[in-house]
Amino acid sequence: MSSRVLIVDDHPIIRDALVTSLISLNVFDLVETAASFQELLEKLERDADYQLLVLDLSLTDVSGADGMLYIREHYPALPVVIFSGNDGVDIVAQCFENGVHGFVSKNSSMQVFVSAIRIVLAGSTYIPPSAASLMGFESNQAADTELLPMQEQIRFTPKQQEVFEQLIQGVPNKVIARRLNMAEGTVKTHLHGIYQLLRVGNRAQAILRSQQLQLIK
Numbered sequence: 001m002s003s004r005v006l007i008v009d010d011h012p013i014i015r016d017a018l019v020t021s022l023i024s025l026n027v028f029d030l031v032e033t034a035a036s037f038q039e040l041l042e043k044l045e046r047d048a049d050y051q052l053l054v055l056d057l058s059l060t061d062v063s064g065a066d067g068m069l070y071i072r073e074h075y076p077a078l079p080v081v082i083f084s085g086n087d088g089v090d091i092v093a094q095c096f097e098n099g100v101h102g103f104v105s106k107n108s109s110m111q112v113f114v115s116a117i118r119i120v121l122a123g124s125t126y127i128p129p130s131a132a133s134l135m136g137f138e139s140n141q142a143a144d145t146e147l148l149p150m151q152e153q154i155r156f157t158p159k160q161q162e163v164f165e166q167l168i169q170g171v172p173n174k175v176i177a178r179r180l181n182m183a184e185g186t187v188k189t190h191l192h193g194i195y196q197l198l199r200v201g202n203r204a205q206a207i208l209r210s211q212q213l214q215l216i217k
Contacts, residue, residue: 002029004049005117008040009033009056009083014106018054018083021110027117028052037062040071048075052121057084057091065094069172072099076175079120083113092131096204099170102126124216125170125207137208150213154197163190167203168216 005028009015012035019031028051034040037059053071057064064084071080079101084091087105095103102120104113105128116126132138156164159182166176173191177184195201198209210216 003051004028004030004032005052005054006040006043006050007031007033007054007083008035008037008059009054010035010059011056014056017110018113021114022117025114027114036060037067044071044075044078048078050078052117053078053080054083054117055080057082057086057095065098068095068100069098072170072172073174076171079170081117081120081126087128087131089131089134092128093135093202093204096125096127096170096207097202099172099175099203101170103128103131125168125211127204127208131204132208135205135208137205137212150199154213154215156194156197157190160190160194160197163187164194167191167194167206168210 005022007015007018009018015033015035019033022028022031032043032050034043038061040055055068055071057068059067068080068082071078076099080099081102081104082095082100083104083106085106087103087107092103102116102125104116104126108128119126162180163176166179171179173184173187176187180187195206198206200206200209207216
């Protein structure tokens with residue numbers, strides 16, 4: 001089956017550059033584009049069988065957060081990588097609260113962009129090192145080794161484990177609630193318990209901590 005990606009950006013020069021790079025590097029068999037959120041929705045309504053969606057946060061016909069959350073809630077099986085010119089740590093954290101699988105700054109090199117996509121396609125999550133650092137997570141072998149004893153102390157309840165598995169897949173709270181047949185408030189309660197065990201405050205930090213502790217890839 002052909003691998004397909006859908007790139008959504010309202011700047012034609014950026015779209016063309018991404019298409020050219022992804023085709024030349026043989027990352028996907030088919031690279032499709034949309035210039036607006038409305039065009040994106042029309043394409044997904046016809047056929048949502050894409051391996052990845054690359055989404056700009058600054059589309060003119062939808063606010064970034066609203067569009068991102070709509071896609072994650074209505075197409076939870078579709079991995080989303082955000083490609084944005086606004087790469088503040090709060091923006092990055094909010095994107096992962098809404099269930100994206102990766103975030104790449106438009107200031108990044110094409111090598112970083114492609115690497116991030118390959119990481120997401122392999123089933124993992126990509127958080128920019130600069131944002132991870134500002135959240136207190138350094139890529140440091142010694143620091144990771146020091147945290148390993150903490151791994152033995154983490155014991156999720158069965159329900160927490162179910163929610164955790166959905167969290168690391170980038171599933172939004174509303175979809176977790178539907179999948180696990182529980183109230184959204186109950187999902188948030190379990191997430192709070194997970195965050196306490198991991199000693200973090202949000203989804204992005206939970207993903208980073210889980211990677212440090214080798215709980216996920």
